Amino acid sequence: EKLKMELPSEITNxxxxxxxxxxxxxxxxxxxxxxxxxxxxxxxxLVGKGAYVFVHDAERFIESTYAKKYLGEEHFVGKVRGRAxxxxxxxxxx
Numbered sequence: 430e431k432l433k434m435e436l437p438s439e440i441t442n443x444x445x446x447x448x449x450x451x452x453x454x455x456x457x458x459x460x461x462x463x464x465x466x467x468x469x470x471x472x473x474x475l476v477g478k479g480a481y482v483f484v485h486d487a488e489r490f491i492e493s494t495y496a497k498k499y500l501g502e503e504h505f506v507g508k509v510r511g512r513a514x515x516x517x518x519x520x521x522x523x
Contacts, residue, residue: 432470444477451485473499488514
């Protein structure tokens, strides 16, 4: 319940084909910054059948841990390394 974000109904009443999790930014020096935990959780609630979720900056422990927990290892299909690690999840069934 603490991870749930209050979003407009235009967003929550729709199952999405592509979701990019790229914010909010975490800051290791400021412990109260939220990071992407809520965004990852909400992506798991909004993803549609056959859809993809991309999680940016996933080399960080918290992002990779939450992605694994809420998006599921069974949906993980790959990763791309650029300026940061991008994890790719495919929801063949949702």
